[in-house]
Structures are given as structure tokens and as C-alpha cells.
Amino acid sequence: MVTPGGGAEPTASAWAPLRTAVYRNLWLALLAANIGTWMQTVGAQWLLVNQSNASTLVALVQTASLLPVLLLALPAGALADAFDRRHLLISVQLFLVGVAAALALLTAAGRMPPALLLTLTFAFGVGQALTLPAWASVIPELVSREHLRAASALGSISVNLARAVGPAVAGVLIARLGVAPVFALNGVAFLVFAYALLRWRPGDARAVEVPERFTAALRAGGRYVRHSPIVRRLLRRALVFVLPASALWALLPLVASRRLGMNSSGYGLLLAALGVGAIVGGVLLPWIRTRLTANQFLLLAGVLYGATLLVVASVRIVPVVLVALLPAGLAWVVVLANVNAEIQLFLPGWVRARGLAVFQVVQGGGQAVGAFAWGVVADVAGLVAAFAGAGALMLLSAVTSQIWPLPELRGVKRDPATYWPRLQLALQPDPRVGPVLIEVTYTVRPERRADFLTAMELVRGSRQRTGAMRWGLFHEAECRDRYVEVYLVPSWDEHLRQHGGRLTEADQEAEQRVRGIADGEPDVRHMFPAAAGPVTEERTV
Known part of the structure; x- marks a missing residue:
């Protein structure tokens, strides 16, 4: 073919x-x-x-x-x-x-x-x-x-x-x-x-x-x-x-x-x-x-x-x-x-x-x-x-x-992949709570900056396709090696769906490339609206 x-x-x-x-x-x-x-x-x-x-x-x-x-x-x-x-x-x-x-x-x-x-x-x-x-x-x-x-x-x-x-x-x-x-x-x-x-x-x-x-x-x-x-x-x-x-x-x-x-x-x-x-x-x-x-x-x-x-x-x-x-x-x-x-x-x-x-x-x-x-x-x-x-x-x-040819699809991996770690939460929110702000902090040496920014473009597309309403990448002024990815998801339920079925092997490869460029594992934090009033208890999701 x-x-x-x-x-x-x-x-x-x-x-x-x-x-x-x-x-x-x-x-x-x-x-x-x-x-x-x-x-x-x-x-x-x-x-x-x-x-x-x-x-x-x-x-x-x-x-x-x-x-x-x-x-x-x-x-x-x-x-x-x-x-x-x-x-x-x-x-x-x-x-x-x-x-x-x-x-x-x-x-x-x-x-x-x-x-x-x-x-x-x-x-x-x-x-x-x-x-x-x-x-x-x-x-x-x-x-x-x-x-x-x-x-x-x-x-x-x-x-x-x-x-x-x-x-x-x-x-x-x-x-x-x-x-x-x-x-x-x-x-x-x-x-x-x-x-x-x-x-x-x-x-x-x-x-x-x-x-x-x-x-x-x-x-x-x-x-x-x-x-x-x-x-x-x-x-x-x-x-x-x-x-x-x-x-x-x-x-x-x-x-x-x-x-x-x-x-x-x-x-x-x-x-x-x-x-x-x-x-x-x-x-x-x-x-x-x-x-x-x-x-x-x-x-x-x-x-x-x-x-x-x-x-x-x-x-x-x-x-x-x-x-x-x-x-x-x-x-x-x-x-x-x-x-x-x-x-x-x-x-x-x-x-x-x-x-x-x-x-x-x-x-x-x-x-x-x-x-x-x-x-x-x-x-x-x-x-x-x-x-x-x-x-x-x-x-x-x-x-x-x-001028607008059909895209190249050979090698594009579409099988589902569940690779994000289970969530360890001190606060268990209602699934309808939202929006949810996710913050991911990476440590990247200056000589790898260009490769990191290029790789993050693929991650941006992955986040936006699977649930993010807004996405941004910021360079921390207090530390030249630190970059912070932030994205906003409509609800906690929507983010759980990202964890449990929306990601593909292609998304996994994009994130693995970023993690290979960064030093160490990124630090991930989830933030809910202060007025949401989640139940205070430790919970694994």
C-alpha cells in the first residue's frame, strides 16, 4: 500500500x-x-x-x-x-x-x-x-x-x-x-x-x-x-x-x-x-x-x-x-x-x-x-x-x-497508553470541581534549552487535545534552570480522564522525550479553586 x-x-x-x-x-x-x-x-x-x-x-x-x-x-x-x-x-x-x-x-x-x-x-x-x-x-x-x-x-x-x-x-x-x-x-x-x-x-x-x-x-x-x-x-x-x-x-x-x-x-x-x-x-x-x-x-x-x-x-x-x-x-x-x-x-x-x-x-x-x-x-x-x-x-x-497534501501517518502510534503515575492527594475533590490548575516544574540546563522548547511543543498539543483549556510554559526568573508548565483543565473529572484513557503511545513518547532532556523527574502539583471545599483526607486516585 x-x-x-x-x-x-x-x-x-x-x-x-x-x-x-x-x-x-x-x-x-x-x-x-x-x-x-x-x-x-x-x-x-x-x-x-x-x-x-x-x-x-x-x-x-x-x-x-x-x-x-x-x-x-x-x-x-x-x-x-x-x-x-x-x-x-x-x-x-x-x-x-x-x-x-x-x-x-x-x-x-x-x-x-x-x-x-x-x-x-x-x-x-x-x-x-x-x-x-x-x-x-x-x-x-x-x-x-x-x-x-x-x-x-x-x-x-x-x-x-x-x-x-x-x-x-x-x-x-x-x-x-x-x-x-x-x-x-x-x-x-x-x-x-x-x-x-x-x-x-x-x-x-x-x-x-x-x-x-x-x-x-x-x-x-x-x-x-x-x-x-x-x-x-x-x-x-x-x-x-x-x-x-x-x-x-x-x-x-x-x-x-x-x-x-x-x-x-x-x-x-x-x-x-x-x-x-x-x-x-x-x-x-x-x-x-x-x-x-x-x-x-x-x-x-x-x-x-x-x-x-x-x-x-x-x-x-x-x-x-x-x-x-x-x-x-x-x-x-x-x-x-x-x-x-x-x-x-x-x-x-x-x-x-x-x-x-x-x-x-x-x-x-x-x-x-x-x-x-x-x-x-x-x-x-x-x-x-x-x-x-x-x-x-x-x-x-x-x-x-x-498545496495541502494529505499528512504522513506512517509510524504515528494511536494505541492507548496509561503511563501517568497514580495520584497521591491530601485532598479528595468532587469530580465536578473545576477548573483545575496543573503545574509541572522541570529542571533544564541552559545548553539543552532549545531542544526542551521544541519537545514541549509536542507536549502542548497533547495536553490541549486531551483536556487542557489553556496552556503555558514559563521560565522562572529566580532560577535559570527551572521551567514551569501550567495548564488549566475544566474539571477534576476531565483530568482523571486524561490519566485513565485519553493518552496514546504518541503522547507518551512526547513526554519521555521531554523527561530525557530535563534533569531528574518533574515536580507535579494539582490545584483546585479555594472555594471548592474538598474533603480533607489522604487518598490515592
């Missing part, structure tokens, strides 16, 4: 995760749910193609389904990190069954105006926003680490196989039976996924000694991403691809009906071409990694997708458009599946769902905002102008892969 910075590694088979029975069963059930979701999307969009301002309304179907991801993914990630993910997933699927039933019944009764359709589509988006981070964070519990990239690619294959099958089935059903049966089948698909989750019995319950408070968990997740340059770089790469790419998904039904003269079945065929290309991309992704560096295939994928947008803008020949959509589907999977897998591999377990939720915010929010923007451009300037503008922007974003 060629990793982000280049260099070969052994490549797992694209299908290897399916050898694990529990993953295979859930993957198949999720495939059914994904097929239902794409059937629902086609049905909703086709109900609106004959409305006035159809360009904006059709694009708003994408926006309504993806905007909840922008609004709710991070809270959903906090819930998934704090509580039982299986129970959360089951509850959400049953909610989606109810929404699908409402859509089917109201559509069959002829009581589905655009506003209500978009509202219920938004409700579907809420369910998806709650599902995505919980499911993504469950995958590392189902497959081994060496199969994680293949599992991520299989997730994309599931989505895109559904994109190939769902629209085609929906197109036939709409042409023969109408939209209501499509919505009803979507509800059945979610019921299948809920049943598969009910049958799954995790071998080891995920240990959550005391769930984090919701607002504290939200802040901790945001703080981790804010202070992780690698995660920010990966998110930026996803965003600059998704914004122009969203034009194709948002406006394709209008291309089918207005430029190519196709009915709902024809629109399903166009989506199927995208799905087939994406499936091929998922299967070929391990092979691609052995031939190209990540930044090379980012450039190639952006060029392919941009070329597709320009072809759709300029060509009215159906076979040509179908052929052009194949590489676009491939490029979509190659970029987003790879970025998603890199984030899964990098994030430590304690914050994985929240970090993946931020990725979903970037991907889903970028699609939602992009879909609305390109819909407005199409209404004002026309479909051709919208696709031409999106194509030019995609080609520009491909060039940025050489």
Missing part, C-alpha cells in the same frame, strides 16, 4: 472484512437501508421536478437531508462516545421507520405539498445524522485494525451499490406504481437494519465507567479536533472536494428531465452509472494505493470529477453522459473513503465518534451548502453555467492537493 506520504505497505483484500460474520450481517443490513434511502431520495426529487422553481426545490431535497448532519453530527458523536452505540442505533432506525410510514401514507393520500416533503426529508436527515458517527465508530470494534481501510471502502461500496440499485428500482416503481410504495419500501429497509442490530450481541460491552456529561463531551470533541493539525488537514481536503462535487448530486435530476429528456427510470439509470463507478472505485482502492501516492490519486480524482462536470454541462448525448459519470463515481469513493479511513485510523478510541462526526459535518454540511448554492446558480444562470462553474472549481481544488 502507498501511504499518504508514499512507501509501500501490505494491502488487505477489499473483501477481507466480510469474512467476519457479524460485520458481514450488519453490512448487508446497512446495504438494504442505503438502498431504501436512495429510493426515498429519488421519490422526493421526482415529486418536485414539475414544480415552479424546480431547480431550487430539487436541490433543497439534498440540502434538507444533509443539513441535519451539519447541525447534529457533533452532538450525535458525543452521544455515541458516551452511551451504548447499539441501543442508540436501534432507536434511531425505529424513528426512521416511523418517518417513512408517514411519508408513504400522506403521499398515497395526496397530501404531500413541497414544504411538508422537505420537512419529512429533514427528519430523515436527523436520523442519518444520529446514525453516521455511531456506526462509523462501531466499525473498529467489528474488524481488525489491518482491515479498517478495507472496511471503510466497503462502507463506500455499500452506499454506492445502493446508489446503483436504489434509483433504478425507484424509477421502475415510480413509473408503474407511483411514489408512495417507494417511501413504504424505505421504511421496510430501515426495519431490516434495526432487526440486524437487535440480533447483534457485542462480545465485550464498551467500558464507560461514568459517561461524560453531554456538554463536556461536546467541548472535549471540539477541542481535540481544534488542536489536531492532522485531523484539520484531512477535513480540509474533504471540504475542498465536496463543495464543487455536490453540484452533480444536487442537479442530476434536472439534467435527466430537462437536458436529456429522460423520465424517472432514466434518472435512476444516471444514478446507477455513478454508483457503478463508485463500486469499481471501492474495489480498486487497495490496488490504487499500491500504484499511486495518496496525493497523486487526489489530483487524478479531482481532474476526473471536474472533467465529468464539464461533460455534463456541454453534452446532450445520453450514452456519453453515462460513460462520463463512471469516473465521477470512482473519484468520489477514492477521495472520501480514503480520507474517512485515515481519520478512523488516526483518532484514539475515546474521541473516535466525535471526530468522525466532525468529518460527517464537513462532508454532509459541504454537500448541503453546496447543493443549495449550485441550485440557486442554476435558477439564476442556468444548468450549463452551474455545471461549468462547478467543473472549474473542482479542477482548482485538485491543484490544491499539491
Whole structure:
């Protein structure tokens, strides 16, 4: 495998995760749910193609389904990190069954105006926003680490196989039976996924000694991403691809009906071409990694997708458009599946769902905002102008892969490490007490000052990612060899979590480097607000 910075590694088979029975069963059930979701999307969009301002309304179907991801993914990630993910997933699927039933019944009764359709589509988006981070964070519990990239690619294959099958089935059903049966089948698909989750019995319950408070968990997740340059770089790469790419998904039904003269079945065929290309991309992704560096295939994928947008803008020949959509589907999977897998591999377990939720915010929010923007451009300037503008922007974003390349992750150690000594306290505080000030004093000889300051930069990042609200390093005026690190943690509970699960082997290496430069062991002190009133007793934590 060629990793982000280049260099070969052994490549797992694209299908290897399916050898694990529990993953295979859930993957198949999720495939059914994904097929239902794409059937629902086609049905909703086709109900609106004959409305006035159809360009904006059709694009708003994408926006309504993806905007909840922008609004709710991070809270959903906090819930998934704090509580039982299986129970959360089951509850959400049953909610989606109810929404699908409402859509089917109201559509069959002829009581589905655009506003209500978009509202219920938004409700579907809420369910998806709650599902995505919980499911993504469950995958590392189902497959081994060496199969994680293949599992991520299989997730994309599931989505895109559904994109190939769902629209085609929906197109036939709409042409023969109408939209209501499509919505009803979507509800059945979610019921299948809920049943598969009910049958799954995790071998080891995920240990959550005391769930984090919701607002504290939200802040901790945001703080981790804010202070992780690698995660920010990966998110930026996803965003600059998704914004122009969203034009194709948002406006394709209008291309089918207005430029190519196709009915709902024809629109399903166009989506199927995208799905087939994406499936091929998922299967070929391990092979691609052995031939190209990540930044090379980012450039190639952006060029392919941009070329597709320009072809759709300029060509009215159906076979040509179908052929052009194949590489676009491939490029979509190659970029987003790879970025998603890199984030899964990098994030430590304690914050994985929240970090993946931020990725979903970037991907889903970028699609939602992009879909609305390109819909407005199409209404004002026309479909051709919208696709031409999106194509030019995609080609520009491909060039940025050489300016903002994917980070080098080889050798980055993400396994948890508990290496801080047990705390010997004279005062035992309540876990809610805060903020807590931690002071660490180092003795460093003058000739080692430069190395010490460089090494402390890595320690600073570790402290801020795992809980510190503020951090500083000071040189004591009374002693030229003494440096004092101070950092502020929101609560005593938050600091105990640093001691008991948030640190990784990479954090340990950073601290060991500092201690190797300093003379002797550092002196550590913990200070609480004077008004907190902790119980006076000696206690080991």
C-alpha cells in the first residue's frame, strides 16, 4: 500500500472484512437501508421536478437531508462516545421507520405539498445524522485494525451499490406504481437494519465507567479536533472536494428531465452509472494505493470529477453522459473513503465518534451548502453555467492537493497508553470541581534549552487535545534552570480522564522525550479553586 506520504505497505483484500460474520450481517443490513434511502431520495426529487422553481426545490431535497448532519453530527458523536452505540442505533432506525410510514401514507393520500416533503426529508436527515458517527465508530470494534481501510471502502461500496440499485428500482416503481410504495419500501429497509442490530450481541460491552456529561463531551470533541493539525488537514481536503462535487448530486435530476429528456427510470439509470463507478472505485482502492501516492490519486480524482462536470454541462448525448459519470463515481469513493479511513485510523478510541462526526459535518454540511448554492446558480444562470462553474472549481481544488497534501501517518502510534503515575492527594475533590490548575516544574540546563522548547511543543498539543483549556510554559526568573508548565483543565473529572484513557503511545513518547532532556523527574502539583471545599483526607486516585 502507498501511504499518504508514499512507501509501500501490505494491502488487505477489499473483501477481507466480510469474512467476519457479524460485520458481514450488519453490512448487508446497512446495504438494504442505503438502498431504501436512495429510493426515498429519488421519490422526493421526482415529486418536485414539475414544480415552479424546480431547480431550487430539487436541490433543497439534498440540502434538507444533509443539513441535519451539519447541525447534529457533533452532538450525535458525543452521544455515541458516551452511551451504548447499539441501543442508540436501534432507536434511531425505529424513528426512521416511523418517518417513512408517514411519508408513504400522506403521499398515497395526496397530501404531500413541497414544504411538508422537505420537512419529512429533514427528519430523515436527523436520523442519518444520529446514525453516521455511531456506526462509523462501531466499525473498529467489528474488524481488525489491518482491515479498517478495507472496511471503510466497503462502507463506500455499500452506499454506492445502493446508489446503483436504489434509483433504478425507484424509477421502475415510480413509473408503474407511483411514489408512495417507494417511501413504504424505505421504511421496510430501515426495519431490516434495526432487526440486524437487535440480533447483534457485542462480545465485550464498551467500558464507560461514568459517561461524560453531554456538554463536556461536546467541548472535549471540539477541542481535540481544534488542536489536531492532522485531523484539520484531512477535513480540509474533504471540504475542498465536496463543495464543487455536490453540484452533480444536487442537479442530476434536472439534467435527466430537462437536458436529456429522460423520465424517472432514466434518472435512476444516471444514478446507477455513478454508483457503478463508485463500486469499481471501492474495489480498486487497495490496488490504487499500491500504484499511486495518496496525493497523486487526489489530483487524478479531482481532474476526473471536474472533467465529468464539464461533460455534463456541454453534452446532450445520453450514452456519453453515462460513460462520463463512471469516473465521477470512482473519484468520489477514492477521495472520501480514503480520507474517512485515515481519520478512523488516526483518532484514539475515546474521541473516535466525535471526530468522525466532525468529518460527517464537513462532508454532509459541504454537500448541503453546496447543493443549495449550485441550485440557486442554476435558477439564476442556468444548468450549463452551474455545471461549468462547478467543473472549474473542482479542477482548482485538485491543484490544491499539491498545496495541502494529505499528512504522513506512517509510524504515528494511536494505541492507548496509561503511563501517568497514580495520584497521591491530601485532598479528595468532587469530580465536578473545576477548573483545575496543573503545574509541572522541570529542571533544564541552559545548553539543552532549545531542544526542551521544541519537545514541549509536542507536549502542548497533547495536553490541549486531551483536556487542557489553556496552556503555558514559563521560565522562572529566580532560577535559570527551572521551567514551569501550567495548564488549566475544566474539571477534576476531565483530568482523571486524561490519566485513565485519553493518552496514546504518541503522547507518551512526547513526554519521555521531554523527561530525557530535563534533569531528574518533574515536580507535579494539582490545584483546585479555594472555594471548592474538598474533603480533607489522604487518598490515592
